[in-house]
Amino acid sequence: MPRTWTPLEGPFHGFIITQNESISMADYFTVRDGKKVAYRPTVHYAYGIYWYGSQLDIHQARKLTPYNNASIQVCAPVLSGIVWALENPDRSLVEADEMDFARNLEICMPYLGLVVGDWTPLEDRGALLPEDLDKSEPRQFKNFRVV
DSSP states (O other), X not given: OBEEEETTTEEEEOOOOOOHHHHHHHHHTOEEETTEEEEOOOOOOOTTSSOOEEOOOHHHHHHHSTTXXXXXXXXXXXXXXXHHHXXXXXXXXXXXXXXXXXXXXXXXXGGTOSEEOXXXXXXXXXXXXXXXXXXXXXXSHHHHBOO
């Protein structure tokens, strides 16, 4: 169970869940000996160690796209994926982490309203009891892992 953060909730304990990145990262780091897999790592994706996202409310959404709601937060990335596919016709199916995130954000940002994220797992730590923390590298696994 990791420590995590969102702008409205603040710090809290989260859960480790499967995301497509855990599969694609394992694919990238798989070592083969011919057709045989010699090494394939187990990858866990800790969702939410650093929350960065849109806080679009219904009023902002309707200013951006009349008669819509905050689902525009989901529609904008879909639009971004379509634009990416049109701009990259030579590419086949790809994982999300193989796409140009800067271009995707360029397309999405006008539809997302306020985008925020500002947290480190060291925030409010060690105040009551001393903890073994890596203060030189805030996002190390040991700093957000709950033991």
